[in-house]
Amino acid sequence: xxxxxxxxxxxxxxxxxxxxxxxxxxxxxxxxxxxxxxxxxxxxxxxxxxxxxxxxxxxxxxxxxxxxxxxxxxxxxxxxxxxxxxxxxxxxxxxxxxxxxxxxxxxxxxxxxxxxxxxxxxxxxxxxxxxxxxxxxxxxxxxxxxxxxxxxxxxxxxxxxxxxxxxxxxxxxxxxxxxxxxxxxxxxxxxxxxxxxxxxxxxxxxxxxxxxxxxx
Ligand SMILES: C[S@@+](CC[C@H](N)C(=O)[O-])C[C@H]1O[C@@H](n2cnc3c(N)ncnc32)[C@H](O)[C@@H]1O
Numbered sequence: 105x106x107x108x109x110x111x112x113x114x115x116x117x118x119x120x121x122x123x124x125x126x127x128x129x130x131x132x133x134x135x136x137x138x139x140x141x142x143x144x145x146x147x148x149x150x151x152x153x154x155x156x157x158x159x160x161x162x163x164x165x166x167x168x169x170x171x172x173x174x175x176x177x178x179x180x181x182x183x184x185x186x187x188x189x190x191x192x193x194x195x196x197x198x199x200x201x202x203x204x205x206x207x208x209x210x211x212x213x214x215x216x217x218x219x220x221x222x223x224x225x226x227x228x229x230x231x232x233x234x235x236x237x238x239x240x241x242x243x244x245x246x247x248x249x250x251x252x253x254x255x256x257x258x259x260x261x262x263x264x265x266x267x268x269x270x271x272x273x274x275x276x277x278x279x280x281x282x283x284x285x286x287x288x289x290x291x292x293x294x295x296x297x298x299x300x301x302x303x304x305x306x307x308x309x310x311x312x313x314x315x316x317x318x319x320x
Pocket of ligand 1: 141142143168172193220240
């Protein structure tokens with residue numbers, strides 16, 4: 105059985121994709137370059153489930169793209185809960201705001217248009233229940249360091265694309281200038297030994313790393 109067939113079976117035996125997300129997925133594929141960056145049906149349902157379990161009051165997302173994961177994560181928000189999401193590309197702003205409004209979430213979502221490093225410096229007073237790191241992979245370690253001490257004990261950090269198309273595996277032959285893959289590998293290795301988090305790497309889609317925040 106192929107990986108594709110298994111994923112299709114899993115899609116068909118999971119909660120159906122909500123209509124607004126299906127519309128966003130279709131629009132993303134029709135109108136944007138690299139539509140595969142969007143989270144998509146199955147992983148979106150996983151993010152929704154995790155959010156429902158945590159019932160977060162405060163969520164941080166680094167890397168919004170079209171807002172697909174933003175809407176999925178928002179499904180589990182506590183009453184009056186809030187998401188801060190950061191996107192560096194201003195061309196994405198109007199679409200994100202349109203879909204956040206269509207989901208009835210305008211008062212629950214703050215979209216920051218800017219570089220994540222700059223925006224995170226403005227959010228140092230926040231305490232996060234749930235963090236989703238999904239921007240420029242070369243900065244996974246930097247973003248982790250910037251936010252990990254603001255995640256409450258028992259909170260969850262999720263990092264996407266940690267398998268990086270299989271290139272994260274040590275046997276994969278790397279080109280000399282492949283700095284992204286080196287950064288992904290270094291980050292994945294680092295968190296194995298960081299006492300502030302307990303890691304679980306889910307080998308689904310492009311790899312989703314769950315990091316439970318300890319009290320350390
Ligand atoms: C993989 S996509 C995010 C997908 C989205 N989280 C989802 O699951 O649907 C990565 C996004 O991060 C944005 N990005 C890249 N570098 C960034 C930076 N330094 N600061 C903020 N956003 C950045 C990109 O423009 C892109 O839209």
